[in-house]
Amino acid sequence: MAFQQAIELLGRRWTGVIFYMLLQKPHRYNELLSSVHGISDRLLTERLRELEEHGLVERHVIPDSPVRVEYVLTEAGRDAEASVATIFRWGSKWFMDETKPESTTE
Structure with a gap:
């Protein structure tokens, strides 16, 4: 089923973060490496x-000196932007940020 394949691909560890960053703008490899902590x-x-194999990302070689590669x-x-943005908003609302300690009530 196409829905399941899409969720499994974007749900792999780090893939969603990488994809979300690329929605903002093209990135070079080292930019992604330094921004995706861990x-x-x-x-x-x-x-x-x-992501390249599934046709969602392309590697662009920029013939500068030195040669640069952008993803x-x-x-x-780009067609997935609305769906990913919706999931991002939903996750931000309903799922706790793992870096924050859980609040407790007594």
């Missing part, structure tokens, strides 16, 4: 390749 070099490479969402990736 992700390893190997795992970032793996997640970007998965950019494809049309299919």
Whole structure:
């Protein structure tokens, strides 16, 4: 089922964060690596390749000196923007930020 495949892909660890960052603007590899706290070099490479394989991200080589590579969402990736933004808002409202301690009531 297409819905399940989409949820499984974007729900993989770090993939949602990477995808959300790319919705904001194209990013270079090292920008993603330094911004996604806790992700390893190997795992970032793996997640970007998965997004490329599914046609959601393209790797753009910019022939500067030195050569730069940016990761950019494809049309299919940009098409998911409304859905991802809705999930982001929903998660922000109903799920606690893991970096904050749980509040307790007595």
